[in-house]
Amino acid sequence: MTAPERKPGVYLCQGCGIAEAISLDDLEPIAGELRVPLCRRHEALCSDDGVKTIAADIASGAVNQPIIVACSHRVMTDRFQFDGASVVRANMREQVVWSHPAGDEDTQMLAADAVRMAIAQAANTSPPEPAAESAVNERILVVGGGVTGLNAAREASRTGHAVLLVEKSDRLGGWANRWSKRMPHRAPYRDPQENDIAELVRDIEADPSITVMTEAQVTRTEGMPGKFTVRIKWGGASRDEAVGAIVVATGWRAYDPNKLGHLGYGATPDVVTGIELEDMLADGGVRRKSNGEPAKLVAFIQCAGSRDPDHLPYCSSICCGVSIKQALQIREADPEASVYIIYDEMRTPGTAEEFYRQAQDAGVIFMKGKVKSVGADLTVLVEDALLGEDVPMVGLDLVVLATGMVPNATDMDAPAAEKGAELLVSDINPVAPINIAGFVAEAGEPWPRAEEAPLAGGPILNLQYRQGPHLPILADGFADSHFICFPYETRRTGIHTCGPVRRPMGMAECAEDAAGAVLKAIQAIKGAGQGASVHPRVGDLSLPKIGLDICTQCRRCTVECPFGAIDETEDNYPIVNASRCRRCGTCMGACPVRTISFDNYNVQMVSDMIKAVEVPDEFDEKPRILILACENDAYPALDMAGINRRHYSAFARIIPVRCLGSVSQVWMSDALEAGYDGIMLMGCKSGDDYQCHFIKGSGIAEERMAQFGETLASMQLEAERVVAEEVSIADSARVPEVIDRFVARIDEIGFNPFKGF
Ligand code: SF4
Numbered sequence: 001m002t003a004p005e006r007k008p009g010v011y012l013c014q015g016c017g018i019a020e021a022i023s024l025d026d027l028e029p030i031a032g033e034l035r036v037p038l039c040r041r042h043e044a045l046c047s048d049d050g051v052k053t054i055a056a057d058i059a060s061g062a063v064n065q066p067i068i069v070a071c072s073h074r075v076m077t078d079r080f081q082f083d084g085a086s087v088v089r090a091n092m093r094e095q096v097v098w099s100h101p102a103g104d105e106d107t108q109m110l111a112a113d114a115v116r117m118a119i120a121q122a123a124n125t126s127p128p129e130p131a132a133e134s135a136v137n138e139r140i141l142v143v144g145g146g147v148t149g150l151n152a153a154r155e156a157s158r159t160g161h162a163v164l165l166v167e168k169s170d171r172l173g174g175w176a177n178r179w180s181k182r183m184p185h186r187a188p189y190r191d192p193q194e195n196d197i198a199e200l201v202r203d204i205e206a207d208p209s210i211t212v213m214t215e216a217q218v219t220r221t222e223g224m225p226g227k228f229t230v231r232i233k234w235g236g237a238s239r240d241e242a243v244g245a246i247v248v249a250t251g252w253r254a255y256d257p258n259k260l261g262h263l264g265y266g267a268t269p270d271v272v273t274g275i276e277l278e279d280m281l282a283d284g285g286v287r288r289k290s291n292g293e294p295a296k297l298v299a300f301i302q303c304a305g306s307r308d309p310d311h312l313p314y315c316s317s318i319c320c321g322v323s324i325k326q327a328l329q330i331r332e333a334d335p336e337a338s339v340y341i342i343y344d345e346m347r348t349p350g351t352a353e354e355f356y357r358q359a360q361d362a363g364v365i366f367m368k369g370k371v372k373s374v375g376a377d378l379t380v381l382v383e384d385a386l387l388g389e390d391v392p393m394v395g396l397d398l399v400v401l402a403t404g405m406v407p408n409a410t411d412m413d414a415p416a417a418e419k420g421a422e423l424l425v426s427d428i429n430p431v432a433p434i435n436i437a438g439f440v441a442e443a444g445e446p447w448p449r450a451e452e453a454p455l456a457g458g459p460i461l462n463l464q465y466r467q468g469p470h471l472p473i474l475a476d477g478f479a480d481s482h483f484i485c486f487p488y489e490t491r492r493t494g495i496h497t498c499g500p501v502r503r504p505m506g507m508a509e510c511a512e513d514a515a516g517a518v519l520k521a522i523q524a525i526k527g528a529g530q531g532a533s534v535h536p537r538v539g540d541l542s543l544p545k546i547g548l549d550i551c552t553q554c555r556r557c558t559v560e561c562p563f564g565a566i567d568e569t570e571d572n573y574p575i576v577n578a579s580r581c582r583r584c585g586t587c588m589g590a591c592p593v594r595t596i597s598f599d600n601y602n603v604q605m606v607s608d609m610i611k612a613v614e615v616p617d618e619f620d621e622k623p624r625i626l627i628l629a630c631e632n633d634a635y636p637a638l639d640m641a642g643i644n645r646r647h648y649s650a651f652a653r654i655i656p657v658r659c660l661g662s663v664s665q666v667w668m669s670d671a672l673e674a675g676y677d678g679i680m681l682m683g684c685k686s687g688d689d690y691q692c693h694f695i696k697g698s699g700i701a702e703e704r705m706a707q708f709g710e711t712l713a714s715m716q717l718e719a720e721r722v723v724a725e726e727v728s729i730a731d732s733a734r735v736p737e738v739i740d741r742f743v744a745r746i747d748e749i750g751f752n753p754f755k756g757f
């Protein structure tokens with residue numbers, strides 16, 4: 001199909017102070033110079049009349065690419081949306097007139113370049129052709145029949161989705177079946193509440209929309225959102241089931257108390273875990289295990305193995321509340337019993353503070369300090385924080401260790417995954433170590449196989465993805481998720497985690513978490529049906545197109561895709577699983593032969609935008625700095641700087657990119673060859689506590705930058721001309737400083753010698 005003829009038209013907005021700060025008379029001729037036949041001005045393009053003006057040009061057939069020179073593309077998106085037209089926006093308000101002095105020559109040059117760049121962008125963009133709509137399966141698979149999984153199943157059913165609930169054990173309910181009572185989750189939040197798990201299980205089993213399979217396990221998963229096929233081992237046989245999205249609620253297991261010998265576990269039966277105490281409470285009495293006598297003097301030791309670099313480095317979040325609950329139950333059953341809770345920090349946020357107060361009122365004694373040792377005779381030596389000295393506690397009947405939660409991000413009972421792909425990292429990236437699905441392999445090492453991965457147990461879904469069978473995990477073993485922006489997404493689109501497999505939490509939070517994950521699962525199914533992306537480019541219809549005619553089968557795109565969206569054909573050509581793709585463009589940035597592009601975002605487009613800038617020669621003493629700013633955090637921070645009228649150098653030219661992972665090295669070469677004096681990649685934080693919305697993008701950009709150092713050396717340019725800067729969306733005050741500092745540094749280094757060639 002031949003692409004429709006491009007009919008661009010430039011629309012200059014005079015509102016929001018634009019006409020007062022720059023000369024639109026000087027901007028108008030640029031359209032003609034760049035062969036855009038139509039250029040109009042309007043006093044406020046976002047007004048009804050302004051929108052009508054653009055719409056009339058589109059309706060008449062004069063324009064199909066309105067280039068709107070006004071506010072940031074991040075605002076007024078609903079106003080500037082026209083059927084059948086591909087809209088391009090030039091950010092004249094936030095990033096020109098609101099962030100630079102009015103009436104200044106450099107501001108005017110910046111404004112002119114903004115128009116030129118937008119025209120170059122329009123020449124390389126087309127409305128995306130969505131992947132053909134196809135029937136999607138709306139059924140949701142929930143893996144795990146504990147509190148989280150049950151709530152997920154119920155929420156999904158309530159929204160009208162059929163559910164397949166797979167539980168490994170022989171009954172639903174999980175850990176909650178063992179709890180005598182639960183922590184308060186309703187006002188006044190002061191007393192332990194009845195455990196209602198049996199009621200929840202009954203509801204699920206009676207729900208005709210929910211198919212429950214107990215003693216069942218997922219042994220294989222393939223496909224993509226809307227079209228997953230899962231193999232389930234059940235009743236001695238395996239069967240394949242079709243589902244549209246997957247909610248993983250595999251929960252947690254208790255930290256192994258046998259590793260807590262320093263706290264007396266194993267030395268005497270009267271040192272027990274909180275879970276063992278719960279069994280006693282459920283059985284109706286708290287007694288010494290050694291002699292069966294009632295326990296009259298009980299001490300709880302908090303953070304037993306949690307927040308400890310030798311054990312679990314994180315806070316397990318619920319242990320404080322659980323100990324309070326158990327202490328209250330002991331006191332209620334036997335008001336003569338004395339209960340101590342020894343804590344370093346009591347963590348009872350929100351309504352749990354009421355529960356804490358109730359325990360104080362009920363006579364539970366809280367002791368701030370660190371436990372130094374627990375003897376076989378139950379003597380607990382406490383470094384008391386208030387007294388500032390060691391206090392031995394003697395005569396105890398029972399010591400309770402508040403042990404932590406370990407996520408079930410892998411299946412501890414499953415056999416190791418079958419041998420994975422034998423793709424060699426050295427085939428792909430001979431220079432730098434590379435991070436694949438969360439595992440770091442040095443150059444030359446084989447692709448990490450499941451049995452070599454630093455994970456205990458087999459994969460819980462056994463994904464048939466080129467990037468391996470596991471769901472990627474974070475450093476502490478929890479399933480990967482972006483805690484702030486998309487907590488329920490994993491690195492595998494359409495597979496959502498919730499509950500303690502994601503982070504430690506109690507029953508009430510598990511229920512909320514389950515609802516969140518189910519909504520994201522539904523969004524993934526709906527998006528798949530429309531050919532649209534999920535978070536963070538929600539609704540984006542563009543897809544990477546791969547020109548296989550020049551593909552060298554290098555596999556970089558497969559390896560670097562943060563979401564495992566790319567597999568390979570039998571001939572080793574990349575193939576994109578459309579609904580797994582999040583449209584980050586990392587594959588585009590990775591491709592050495594530049595054969596990956598999007599209809600509305602491509603290497604040529606940004607190259608032309610870079611080259612559209614008029615670079616003054618060195619005698620003008622006006623450097624040019626290219627800033628490739630991640631659209632998720634850096635670009636909004638720059639917009640916010642403008643909104644707050646914070647000024648920064650007018651020598652910077654900013655181009656938004658989908659992710660730093662999408663940055664092609666050719667853009668940097670193009671910029672330096674065009675005479676730019678410096679380049680800044682502005683993106684999100686990388687590393688274990690990453691903020692990158694596409695997870696690996698910032699890290700990949702750093703690796704590519706290291707490689708680009710060689711290019712700079714071959715051009716005999718200083719390495720400092722190309723820098724990366726991590727910013728967050730909240731950095732609006734810092735970004736102007738960052739830019740100005742870089743411009744000053746470039747000033748010291750001197751002008752790019754390629755200028756003028
Ligand atoms: S655009 Fe991003 S998610 Fe999609 S295939 Fe490329 S790297 Fe993967």
Ligand code: SF4
Nearest residue numbers: 551552554555557591
């Ligand atoms: S599309 Fe590009 S990155 Fe992917 S295999 Fe082909 S040449 Fe390599």
